[in-house]
Amino acid sequence: MWVNPAFRRQGYATLIISHLKETCLKAGNTPIAGCAADNIASRRTLEKCGFMTKHCAIVFEF
Secondary structure, eight states: OOOOGGGTTSSHHHHHHHHHHHHHHHTTOOOOOOOOTTOHHHHHHHHHTTOOOOOOOOOOOO
16 A cells, blocks of 8 residues: 555554454455565554564565
8 A cells, every 4th residue: 555645644544454454354354464574664554453473575586
């Protein structure tokens, strides 16, 4: 998800992610989210919404 810089730090991402998580749970699905390991802001937003780090992928590009 991408938020326009003019609207960042106003809680929109948290609101949207929380809503999507609840929608998944109500449908009987397990919500899964991810972000780049170095994207601290996204990781904090996901943690605020109740997600936790379980795995870290290492990508090798050639």
